[in-house]
Amino acid sequence: MAGEFAELRARLEAISEEMSDLxxxxxxxxxxxxxxxxxxxxxxxxxxxxxxxxxxxxxxxPDDAGW
Numbered sequence: 001m002a003g004e005f006a007e008l009r010a011r012l013e014a015i016s017e018e019m020s021d022l023x024x025x026x027x028x029x030x031x032x033x034x035x036x037x038x039x040x041x042x043x044x045x046x047x048x049x050x051x052x053x054x055x056x057x058x059x060x061x062p063d064d065a066g067w
Contacts, residue, residue: 012052019052020049023045
Protein backbone atom coordinates (compact mmCIF):
# COMPACT_ATOMS: atom_id res chain seq x y z
CA MET A 1 0.00 0.00 0.00
CA ALA A 2 2.81 2.42 0.81
CA GLY A 3 4.02 2.32 -2.78
CA GLU A 4 0.56 3.18 -4.07
CA PHE A 5 0.36 6.11 -1.67
CA ALA A 6 3.81 7.31 -2.68
CA GLU A 7 2.72 7.46 -6.33
CA LEU A 8 -0.49 9.30 -5.44
CA ARG A 9 1.42 11.73 -3.22
CA ALA A 10 3.87 12.49 -6.02
CA ARG A 11 1.05 13.17 -8.48
CA LEU A 12 -0.79 15.36 -5.97
CA GLU A 13 2.40 17.29 -5.20
CA ALA A 14 2.84 17.96 -8.93
CA ILE A 15 -0.78 19.15 -9.16
CA SER A 16 -0.25 21.42 -6.16
CA GLU A 17 2.81 22.95 -7.81
CA GLU A 18 0.91 23.49 -11.04
CA MET A 19 -1.92 25.18 -9.15
CA SER A 20 0.55 27.41 -7.33
CA ASP A 21 2.18 28.45 -10.60
CA LEU A 22 -1.21 29.25 -12.10
CA UNK A 23 -2.22 31.33 -9.05
CA UNK A 24 1.02 33.32 -9.30
CA UNK A 25 0.38 33.86 -13.00
CA UNK A 26 -3.11 35.19 -12.18
CA UNK A 27 -1.63 37.58 -9.62
CA UNK A 28 0.95 38.85 -12.10
CA UNK A 29 -1.71 39.38 -14.75
CA UNK A 30 -3.83 41.33 -12.27
CA UNK A 31 -0.89 43.52 -11.21
CA UNK A 32 0.09 44.15 -14.82
CA UNK A 33 -3.49 45.20 -15.57
CA UNK A 34 -3.42 47.65 -12.66
CA UNK A 35 -5.61 45.59 -10.34
CA UNK A 36 -5.62 46.39 -6.64
CA UNK A 37 -7.52 43.33 -5.35
CA UNK A 38 -6.76 39.64 -5.42
CA UNK A 39 -8.30 37.96 -8.46
CA UNK A 40 -11.14 35.56 -7.64
CA UNK A 41 -9.42 32.81 -9.67
CA UNK A 42 -6.29 33.14 -7.55
CA UNK A 43 -8.28 32.75 -4.35
CA UNK A 44 -10.04 29.63 -5.63
CA UNK A 45 -6.77 28.14 -6.85
CA UNK A 46 -5.11 28.81 -3.50
CA UNK A 47 -7.96 27.20 -1.56
CA UNK A 48 -7.96 24.18 -3.87
CA UNK A 49 -4.17 23.89 -3.62
CA UNK A 50 -4.40 23.87 0.17
CA UNK A 51 -6.90 21.01 -0.02
CA UNK A 52 -4.55 19.07 -2.29
CA UNK A 53 -1.66 19.75 0.12
CA UNK A 54 -3.81 18.44 2.97
CA UNK A 55 -4.47 15.25 0.98
CA UNK A 56 -0.71 14.85 0.43
CA UNK A 57 -0.16 15.18 4.17
CA UNK A 58 -2.92 12.69 4.99
CA UNK A 59 -1.41 10.12 2.62
CA UNK A 60 1.95 10.64 4.31
CA UNK A 61 0.63 9.66 7.73
CA PRO A 62 1.24 6.15 9.05
CA ASP A 63 -1.65 3.71 8.88
CA ASP A 64 -4.10 3.84 11.77
CA ALA A 65 -3.84 0.61 13.77
CA GLY A 66 -7.36 1.11 15.14
CA TRP A 67 -9.14 0.47 11.84
